Amino acid sequence: MNQPLIKVEALKKYFPVRSNHLFKTQKQWVKAVDGIDLEIQSGETIGLVGESGCGKTTLVNVLLRLEDSTEGSIIFDGLDITRVSQKMMRDKVRKNIQIVFQDPFWSLNPRMLVRNVIGEPLSVHQKLSGLALSEKVESLLDMVGLPKDSLYKYPHEFSGGQRQRIAIARALALEPKLVVLDEPTSSIDILSQAQILDLLQQLKEKLGLTYILISHDLSVVHYLSDRIIVMYLGKIVEQGPSEVIFNQPVHPYTQALFNAIPSLSMQNLSELQTIEGNVPSAINPPTGCRFHTRCPRVMPICSEIEPKAIYVDKDHQAACHLLKS
Amino acid sequence: MTDQKTQFYFEIKDLSVGFRTFEGIKPVLNIEGLGINRGETYGLVGESGAGKTVLALTILGLLPKPAGMILNGSILFDGVDLLKQSEKQMAEIYRGKRLAMIFQDPMSTLNPVFTVWQQIERVITRQEGLKGKACLKRSLELLDMVKLPDTMNLIDKYPHELSGGQRQRIIIAIALSCGAEFLIADEPTRNLDVTIQAGILKLIDELQRDFKMSVLFIGNNVSLVNIFCRNAGILYRGKLVEEGLSNCVVQNPLHPYTQTLISAIPRSKSEKLKFSKTIIKPEAENGCPYFSRCTIGKENCSTHVPMLREFRTESSAESLNDIQNPVQKAACFYAGGTI
Numbered sequence: 001m002n003q004p005l006i007k008v009e010a011l012k013k014y015f016p017v018r019s020n021h022l023f024k025t026q027k028q029w030v031k032a033v034d035g036i037d038l039e040i041q042s043g044e045t046i047g048l049v050g051e052s053g054c055g056k057t058t059l060v061n062v063l064l065r066l067e068d069s070t071e072g073s074i075i076f077d078g079l080d081i082t083r084v085s086q087k088m089m090r091d092k093v094r095k096n097i098q099i100v101f102q103d104p105f106w107s108l109n110p111r112m113l114v115r116n117v118i119g120e121p122l123s124v125h126q127k128l129s130g131l132a133l134s135e136k137v138e139s140l141l142d143m144v145g146l147p148k149d150s151l152y153k154y155p156h157e158f159s160g161g162q163r164q165r166i167a168i169a170r171a172l173a174l175e176p177k178l179v180v181l182d183e184p185t186s187s188i189d190i191l192s193q194a195q196i197l198d199l200l201q202q203l204k205e206k207l208g209l210t211y212i213l214i215s216h217d218l219s220v221v222h223y224l225s226d227r228i229i230v231m232y233l234g235k236i237v238e239q240g241p242s243e244v245i246f247n248q249p250v251h252p253y254t255q256a257l258f259n260a261i262p263s264l265s266m267q268n269l270s271e272l273q274t275i276e277g278n279v280p281s282a283i284n285p286p287t288g289c290r291f292h293t294r295c296p297r298v299m300p301i302c303s304e305i306e307p308k309a310i311y312v313d314k315d316h317q318a319a320c321h322l323l324k325s
Numbered sequence: 326m327t328d329q330k331t332q333f334y335f336e337i338k339d340l341s342v343g344f345r346t347f348e349g350i351k352p353v354l355n356i357e358g359l360g361i362n363r364g365e366t367y368g369l370v371g372e373s374g375a376g377k378t379v380l381a382l383t384i385l386g387l388l389p390k391p392a393g394m395i396l397n398g399s400i401l402f403d404g405v406d407l408l409k410q411s412e413k414q415m416a417e418i419y420r421g422k423r424l425a426m427i428f429q430d431p432m433s434t435l436n437p438v439f440t441v442w443q444q445i446e447r448v449i450t451r452q453e454g455l456k457g458k459a460c461l462k463r464s465l466e467l468l469d470m471v472k473l474p475d476t477m478n479l480i481d482k483y484p485h486e487l488s489g490g491q492r493q494r495i496i497i498a499i500a501l502s503c504g505a506e507f508l509i510a511d512e513p514t515r516n517l518d519v520t521i522q523a524g525i526l527k528l529i530d531e532l533q534r535d536f537k538m539s540v541l542f543i544g545n546n547v548s549l550v551n552i553f554c555r556n557a558g559i560l561y562r563g564k565l566v567e568e569g570l571s572n573c574v575v576q577n578p579l580h581p582y583t584q585t586l587i588s589a590i591p592r593s594k595s596e597k598l599k600f601s602k603t604i605i606k607p608e609a610e611n612g613c614p615y616f617s618r619c620t621i622g623k624e625n626c627s628t629h630v631p632m633l634r635e636f637r638t639e640s641s642a643e644s645l646n647d648i649q650n651p652v653q654k655a656a657c658f659y660a661g662g663t664i
């Protein structure tokens with residue numbers, strides 16, 4: 001296999017929190033990302049799934065170096081970006097990693113013309129201006145399917161779907177290698193959503209992009225992803241090719257997660273599965289397997305020993321005591 | 326819901342709601358008719374901005390004033406026109422009593438500075454006149470009803486100490502404490518994880534059966550509405566464009582908008598999306614609200630407004646042979662191809 005675009009090893013991100021117990025203030029840690037290993041090949045789309053608070057955004061923020069990691073390494077394109085200076089990060093790495101946020105309305109500056117919203121990274125990094133800048137922005141607009149006359153409009157003059165296209169054009173301006181999509185379609189209507197997904201797919205093929213996709217909507221993840229990573233309380237519990245994970249998930253958590261998704265073919269509420277209980281605190285995660293407090297197949301060993309990730313098939317890994325490699 | 330002659334338990338007639346803006350009155354809702362029988366679940370689907378929340382607020386007499394204006398129509402509930410009730414009557418008899426509501430954001434309904442107990446106590450004392458031990462007993466009963474664990478402990482917590490799912494269960498407990506006959510649930514699981522969503526839906530479903538409540542369930546997820554509701558209505562820019570048994574609407578959508586909506590739901594990676602080109606035509610001010618995005622619209626669609634018409638479709642007849650006259654309605658001149 002080729003050298004991966006990103007190789008993450010034993011990555012941890014802990015946030016300090018103070019808990020006030022009457023007299024003593026205790027310092028504790030939220031273990032948002034707690035020992036993650038993963039590799040992303042160039043040209044792949046990775047779907048990151050898991051319940052709210054499992055650490056998806058934190059993981060991505062650390063990969064983008066918007067947050068510093070607590071431990072571990074991130075090798076991007078041969079360089080350990082947890083160790084490089086902020087200047088090096090800005091000059092060499094940042095332009096290669098871009099992010100498209102959930103709500104483009106807020107991530108785009110409302111008082112900026114579309115020309116400048118999309119052109120800002122170009123004027124900063126490539127010192128483009130005047131006609132050259134306009135032409136480059138026009139070609140980006142064309143690429144995301146917006147008319148040229150959008151150049152001199154403000155973001156609020158566009159619909160949600162169109163604003164998302166503007167955000168995509170901006171993210172692609174510097175021809176990045178990796179694009180992080182954090183809930184890219186969750187604030188737009190379903191017709192625009194389908195078009196945005198289609199656009200993202202086409203751009204990926206055309207430009208050879210690598211995507212990391214975060215979405216609560218698993219049908220969106222299914223549509224776009226080549227490989228899926230399932231997280232639970234700061235850890236990866238299962239990862240593998242999208243079709244395998246959707247059709248034959250082996251980890252009890254993944255199974256439960258997917259059985260909870262409503263689909264058009266379901267007739268009855270009883271076909272929807274629930275997971276008992278709540279997600280435990282990331283400050284004091286359960287011992288052993290972190291899912292043991294909610295797992296329908298829990299065994300005595302599960303609360304004592306943490307299961308290691310094993311290969312159940314080529315490219316398909318999971319961490320559960322029920323599995324044998 | 327199909328027979329025009331029967332009286333609905335809940336019925337909206339010729340309702341038209343608008344908002345005052347600088348450019349004049351902007352119409353946002355225009356519903357010719359929508360009926361729900363006793364004990365029936367009706368799911369209203371529509372994208373963001375379609376007017377779903379405005380409808381819920383109108384029913385409850387909570388439309389923001391003075392911007393929101395009811396221009397026309399009536400909302401009959403058990404024979405009474407809610408739009409003709411005074412604010413006092415709405416507050417004393419209907420809202421939070423005979424009509425319960427659950428909104429999409431539990432944090433906005435719960436007061437962050439009060440504990441669960443303080444919030445429930447107020448409601449129960451006001452509604453049932455219970456105090457002290459009796460009130461506590463009743464509160465614990467309600468928390469049990471919504472299947473919250475460890476209720477004695479939980480009752481002293483503040484909203485932020487609870488998970489989204491727990492908060493929504495408390496909202497449901499409070500909303501249904503009054504033994505409502507009619508429940509309006511506006512995207513009650515929108516901000517929850519799928520894993521929590523199923524549990525909340527099962528809970529509402531169980532309570533609906535126990536109390537024989539009628540439910541107006543508002544959602545933007547067609548699959549969910551199909552699973553949860555017997556009937557479904559599709560709202561587009563404030564107009565009901567299709568209505569029928571939810572099964573039939575999903576399996577055999579008649580209106581071009583519903584068809585696009587259903588085909589747009591990505592099913593698998595192997596299934597490519599069916600449309601990628603947007604057709605943007607100018608809006609037809611005096612015509613069909615869907616004209617600007619419709620692929621089959623013709624000249625007359627831009628000058629005439631299609632009304633909801635009844636269709637008798639094969640799928641509706643087959644899949645529900647126990648129901649007489651299964652009828653699907655659509656507001657489109659060319660719905661279903663052949664007429």
Ligand SMILES: Nc1ncnc2c1ncn2[C@@H]1O[C@H](COP(=O)(O)OP(=O)(O)OP(=O)(O)O)[C@@H](O)[C@H]1O
Nearest residue numbers: 015016030032051052053054055056057058059282
């Ligand atoms: N700055 C911070 N300080 C303290 N705790 C934090 C901080 N940022 C995140 N956390 C905690 O880290 C954990 C993971 O958070 P994160 O936002 O990464 O989850 P997520 O999977 O992205 O959730 P969602 O899907 O809701 O966005 C949570 O327990 C969260 O409360």
Ligand SMILES: Nc1ncnc2c1ncn2[C@@H]1O[C@H](COP(=O)(O)OP(=O)(O)O)[C@@H](O)[C@H]1O
Nearest residue numbers: 344353372373374375376377378379380389392
């Ligand atoms: N207070 C208000 N003033 C003006 N317009 C409003 C107001 N509230 C809602 N609207 C408009 O009414 C329409 C329907 O809104 P809403 O009911 O919130 O949609 P939904 O709940 O389906 O997302 C939208 O066009 C919205 O902009």
Ligand code: SF4
Nearest residue numbers: 289292295302320321
């Ligand atoms: S290790 Fe045990 S608790 Fe964890 S997922 Fe497997 S069976 Fe369930």
Ligand code: SF4
Nearest residue numbers: 613619622626657658
């Ligand atoms: S009435 Fe005409 S424009 Fe409207 S949905 Fe039907 S075909 Fe399309």
Ligand SMILES: [Mg+2]
Nearest residue numbers: 053056057058
């Ligand atoms: Mg997040």
Ligand SMILES: [Mg+2]
Nearest residue numbers: 374377378511
């Ligand atoms: Mg709404």
